[in-house]
Amino acid sequence: MSALPSAFAGESYGIGRFIELLHRTIGLDAESIGANAVSRAVHERYDLWRDAQDGTLDDYYRAVTQDSARMQELIEAVVVPETWFFRDPEAFAALARLARVRLHERPAKPVRVLSAPCSTGEEAYTVAMVLIEAGIPAERFTIDAIDVSERALTIARRAHYGRNAFRGRALDFRDRHFRAADGGWQLDPAVAQSVRFSQANLLQLDTHAFERFDFILCRNVLIYFDRDTQCTVLRVLDGLLAQGGTLFVGPAETGLLMREGMSSANIPLAFAFNRPVRESANVFNGAWPAPQNIAKPLPLVKPAFVLPAWASAPPVVRAMPVAKLREEAPIEPAPQMNLAHARALADAGQLDAAASAALAYLNAHPSNADAYYLLGVIADARGEHQASRGHYRRALYLDPAHREALTHLAACLSLDGDESGARLLLARAERVTGSPR
Structure with a gap:
């Protein structure tokens, strides 16, 4: 971002007080979106306010703190919606x-x-x-x-x-x-x-x-x-x-x-x-x-999730039984069907079977990033966190734009205390968000 306009540069408190105000009001950590983004939002709202009021930045700050409508306008300028249907x-x-x-x-x-x-x-x-x-x-x-x-x-x-x-x-x-x-x-x-x-x-x-x-x-x-x-x-x-x-x-x-x-x-x-x-x-x-x-593990609310038979509902992606696949497709099954079967097993809580299915697929397709990512998720669910990190890194080696592997590895790094590394991965994930994955 270019240097702040003169109206900002000459103020005793500068942009920091607006950052602190937004933090107190809506909890926003300016570093998560960049202080420059907050500066742009404040600049935008201040310019609009000044056109009508002809006041200084100090005056605008007082107006924001004393008028809930002005505060809401600033919040609206900072909050940028980013969502879509059936995300994850x-x-x-x-x-x-x-x-x-x-x-x-x-x-x-x-x-x-x-x-x-x-x-x-x-x-x-x-x-x-x-x-x-x-x-x-x-x-x-x-x-x-x-x-x-x-x-x-x-x-x-x-x-x-x-x-x-x-x-x-x-x-x-x-x-x-x-x-x-x-x-x-x-x-x-x-x-x-x-x-x-x-x-x-x-x-x-x-x-x-x-x-x-x-x-x-x-x-x-x-x-x-x-x-x-x-x-x-x-x-x-x-x-x-x-x-x-x-x-x-x-x-x-x-x-x-x-x-x-x-x-x-x-x-x-x-x-x-x-x-x-x-x-x-x-x-x-x-x-x-x-x-x-914690001296010893707390009892979980529930054990590993296993859906009762009476409560089963059609999953988002239904895996075709292997026998049916062989009957209808004597040639090698499509890769996505193999992975869909592994995902369905994982989703049902059958983690060992899901891992075996994913590994079997990798034997035939050793360069598939989605399979390594699925193995990482399964390892996380098992509590095998070191193994999961290796799987996520392998997925990213094969596909540097794999959004899910980026966000999961970022979570792992954050858990390890490597916040800077996590932020870098999240920034990469944001750049590929919206891809047809």
Whole structure:
């Protein structure tokens, strides 16, 4: 970025006070997006304010701190939505299956889901679509979605999306739930009406105002906070999560939750966690236990996830049985079908079988980055963290633009305390985001 304009350079406090104000208000760690990005946002809003008020930067700072509308305008300038439908699709498939389990265990109580922050609504609407397609009637679930940005919520409530909201190749859901309209796609009202949107600041949320949620999606936001703010948000989420509930985070945030003592739900590719609990007490004491301070492992809320037969639902990618493959395709099966079978085994909790299937595929296709990435995820689920790092690095050697391997290895480096290395990998992942992988 070029040098700051003279109106900024001559001020006694400079841009730092705005950075601190945004940190106090919404928890933003300026380093996560770059101080220059914050400078540009402040400059943009200050120029607009000065055209009408003809004041100094000091005057503008006072106006922002004293006028909630001005503060909201600055927040809107800093917050840039980046999301799309079915981002990390395995998480949504896992949520739908777990919701069926939850309804079986508590048939009289609807499943409650929270998307926080929800950005422009794609995540919350994806949850609604997968629950409906899992055969769960609309009256059996509720979805609340909150965000600090009123601009993003306006887009979400409109439920009309352009091409950027639909990424990747698996777009059959668009044909089922959208209609072409006004140069984009309009969501089916039956789906749109199943989500309740409201403006809220996650850092200032009154957890007592909500009934606890069975599932919370707080994905790809913790990486924008510093360590103290991350702990604050985790305390808020704990106050919102029902006993036995599941928290979904982004792939780059798994290392943080493991470091803070959360228990993996052991659902590969879903990035799902449960609250750690002691047998003698289920009350959160206000601080997440650090793993090094625990004398012995805490009992998990649940063992490695194994879906009951009665709760099975069609997965996102259905693997064809090997016998059927041989019957219909006497030549070598397509590579993606072999990997789909390995993924399906991993998703069902059959980690040994999944690893064997992935290794068998690699014997025939030793340069396949996706297979090495899957082995890394399986190793992580087994707790074999050193092995997982090797698999992720091998995947990136073969495919330097493999977004999932980049974000997972970044999480591993963060867990090891290598924050600079993690940031470099996340920056690489951002540059390839939106590819058809």
